[in-house]
Amino acid sequence: MSNTLPVVTLMGPTASGKTSLAIELHQQQGFELISVDSALIYRGMDIGTAKPTAKEQALAPHALIDICDPTAVYSAADFRKDALAKISEIHQRGNIPLLVGGTMLYFKALVEGIADLPEANPLLREQIQQEAALGSWELLHQQLAGFDPVSAARISVNDHQRLMRAIEVYRLRGKSLTEINQQPLPELPFKVHQFAIVPKEKAQLHSLIEQRFTIMLELGFEAEVKALMQRGDLDLSLPSMRSVGYRQMWQYLSGEIDYDEMVFRSVVATRQLAKKQMNWLKSWSSLTWLESANPENNKIITKSLSDT
Secondary structure, three states, X not given: OOOOOOEEEEEOOOOOOHHHHHHHHHHHHOOEEEEEOOOOOEOOOOOOOOOOOHHHHHHOOEEOOOOEOOOOOOOHHHHHHHHHHHXXXXXXXXXXXXXXXXXXXXHHHHHHOOOOOOOOOHHHHHHHHHHHHHOOHHHHHHHHHHHOHHHHHHOOOXXXXXXXXXXXXXXXXXXXXXXXXXXXXXXXXXXXXXXXXXXXXXXXXXXXXXXXXXXXXXXXXXXXXXXXXXXXXXXXXXXXXXOOOHHHHHHHHOOOOOHHHHHHHHHXXXXXXXXXXXHHHHOOOOEEEEEOOOXXXXXXXXXXXXXX
């Protein structure tokens, strides 16, 4: 992997104009695009995720789109591994990677690193669940407190998934989650130029969110979710179906809520997502802020690269 070519990240809340700016940078500057979005990875989820259209992807191909079936679970560690591989390929071609999206946890995993945790072990997990059935989760929580009191203090005895994971990691590695998370992480072998694009006013972002959801409905979002439901192997416990809009449309099609409530909940959930994204960005260091729809954004980014 080259240590001379840079990497550019373009973050921002949903509906802030990231995709259009990324396509412009690809066409005018030759940047190669890598998607940083936990929903765009799934095949068959196109409308509700505002996935770049076939036309947009023809203009500017995005890596790490449509790489998983909706039944799959894809972690931040998976993203970091895949993104680093794509960055290396792009650098070897002599080009600049532009990572664009709104999944801040993925950006954090890439830039700051992520602990080297073992993959889930189905046999060990089954064993732990059997121990809980024969004894209790309280006894397992006491075990955790014995070798990892820090994790035990933050993991509730009723949070069976996280409790099981903490015990699983210790049995696989012989080290606690706390020990592993305290180990220093390797630095990236390239300079990362980080940008965030946001509308000037919060009211403008809210308006854009409402407009975009209306367009999704017009494009056939209801039919898209209906087709996913008809597969028979998906449900709301999966990360894919918990994506904003999909959960609410699923509830509507299941008869749990009416149409107007589905629209209302979807817009509110998207606003909440945008607020969470903005809070992440406000706490981020080394960010250059861009204003949505500013025609100078392209120049600001390219000048930043040329000045370093």
